[in-house]
Amino acid sequence: MNSDLDLFLWLIFPYICLTIFVLGHVWRYRYDKFGWTSRSSQMYERDILRWANPMFHFGILAVFLGHVMGLGVPQTWTAAVGISEGMYHFLAISIGVVAGIGTIVGFVGLVYRRRFTKAVMGATSRMDKLMYLVLGLVIVLGLVNTGSQLVGDYNYRGGVSVWFRSIFYLSPKPDLMVAAPLSFQIHAILAIGLFALWPFTRLVHVFTAPLGYVFRPYILYRTRDAHEGSRSRRRGWDKVDTIPRRR
Numbered sequence: 064m065n066s067d068l069d070l071f072l073w074l075i076f077p078y079i080c081l082t083i084f085v086l087g088h089v090w091r092y093r094y095d096k097f098g099w100t101s102r103s104s105q106m107y108e109r110d111i112l113r114w115a116n117p118m119f120h121f122g123i124l125a126v127f128l129g130h131v132m133g134l135g136v137p138q139t140w141t142a143a144v145g146i147s148e149g150m151y152h153f154l155a156i157s158i159g160v161v162a163g164i165g166t167i168v169g170f171v172g173l174v175y176r177r178r179f180t181k182a183v184m185g186a187t188s189r190m191d192k193l194m195y196l197v198l199g200l201v202i203v204l205g206l207v208n209t210g211s212q213l214v215g216d217y218n219y220r221g222g223v224s225v226w227f228r229s230i231f232y233l234s235p236k237p238d239l240m241v242a243a244p245l246s247f248q249i250h251a252i253l254a255i256g257l258f259a260l261w262p263f264t265r266l267v268h269v270f271t272a273p274l275g276y277v278f279r280p281y282i283l284y285r286t287r288d289a290h291e292g293s294r295s296r297r298r299g300w301d302k303v304d305t306i307p308r309r310r
Contacts, residue, residue, distance in 0.1 A: 073237035087262025119169025125162035163206035204250040
């Protein structure tokens with residue numbers, strides 16, 4: 064360990080952010096249920112949203128699954144099922160670059176829309192603005208790190224990935240991150256910080272995705288004119304007192 068700063072960044076800071084992540088969501092759900100939403104702004108602007116929104120969400124989903132594979136699955140497991148290290152890196156880099164570019168293009172479209180559509184900008188909180196900045200840096204650095212695997216010789220699966228899993232094993236190995244390249248270090252710090260911001264931004268809607276919409280039955284809408292009953296249509300208003308009174 065080089066310094067107290069290294070000890071804080073790679074040992075203490077992750078646990079602080081994870082604690083805020085968990086307790087922050089509990090607090091938000093208990094005291095701000097009506098704010099637990101993505102604050103949909105479709106009614107304000109649709110043209111950019113139509114292509115940028117799916118591009119970003121499908122891209123970020125692919126990036127997330129790639130991180131689950133790269134950080135959560137040990138190198139020995141993929142080797143045990145017959146996936147060589149060369150094949151793994153080929154798939155990770157090719158899929159990761161495509162997913163990263165799609166995510167960035169969609170993200171830029173959404174940020175541009177939010178910045179230059181007055182009504183959408185007015186519905187954006189300060190925490191959301193900070194979140195967009197951090198998220199953008201995380202995405203760009205992630206793409207840079209993926210591309211660096213083409214020319215560099217750093218094996219993140221033996222360094223960053225082992226450190227990441229050690230955090231959840233409650234047996235952290237901060238020395239592994241001290242030895243990692245600077246771009247990986249900054250990417251990790253910003254990504255961990257994003258977890259601390261998460262409960263206080265629009266990102267909370269990730270945990271309330273309307274999956275039930277996929278399985279619910281169709282809703283059938285009918286016009287009122289087609290179901291007015293057997294009465295013939297009349298012009299003007301009906302009389303209010305049309306029911307005979309009892310004496």
